[in-house]
């Protein structure tokens with residue numbers, strides 16, 4: 063049996079405006095590169111060779127995610143995970159999900175694929191629980207399955223792959239600051255008025271319909287968030303200005319990526335996606351804020367062996 067594998071685990075945009083904690087998609091951009099080695103030590107060792115300052119002890123998301131998988135496979139199994147490259151932690155593009163999803167995907171491959179995608183998402187959720195206090199699957203699901211995913215239910219876990227237009231492109235910009243998911247989550251109210259729930263459900267359902275029907279105008283008017291965006295946008299520098307900047311360059315829709323500070327926009331060509339990313343970054347730079355920028359189609363490829 064092969065005992066070592068290297069994986070690329072992609073960045074993901076979650077929430078997607080109207081889908082707080084239930085929607086997400088993978089894109090071609092940053093990713094974690096992890097090497098996973100399975101042994102019979104019963105222990106999990108993490109080695110960080112990336113530039114990011116991250117814990118290697120039980121506070122690393124890989125720990126609970128892999129522990130959940132290995133203890134179901136065989137308690138004698140242990141693993142060593144070498145982190146070669148890391149999405150910036152606290153970026154809002156699924157950094158923790160990429161690590162936990164990558165580790166469980168790699169371990170599953172080495173063990174001969176005993177677990178299906180849903181089980182892998184469930185294991186990886188243990189990592190999300192560690193960093194954000196709550197297990198949300200809107201980043202780990204697209205990271206593992208690729209494409210655009212919808213979490214219909216958490217108990218039991220039910221995740222659906224949603225078809226999406228081949229020419230739906232995204233711009234993703236990460237202003238150079240870190241936000242802790244647990245802190246961003248604490249700003250979101252634990253309950254909303256029925257009238258808000260009605261509007262949010264309408265937009266979320268319409269976004270899914272727009273993706274399936276390839277109706278970009280419907281997608282554009284459905285990326286509306288009444289739950290997280292109003293509570294969090296003040297954390298992102300010049301949010302209203304960069305939103306206006308993106309729309310002025312042809313963005314169909316714009317919102318916060320995950321719990322921020324990254325933002326994303328949808329558009330209908332790679333060229334426009336690049337222009338929008340550049341314009342958002344340029345607007346931020348004029349204010350003295352550096353950023354990383356990406357532009358790609360929604361990617362059908364989730365975590366994979368390299």
Ligand code: HSE
Pocket residue numbers: 076077082083084154156198200201243246247290320321
């Ligand atoms: N849905 C989660 C949140 C994503 O918005 O808190 C965190 O990356």
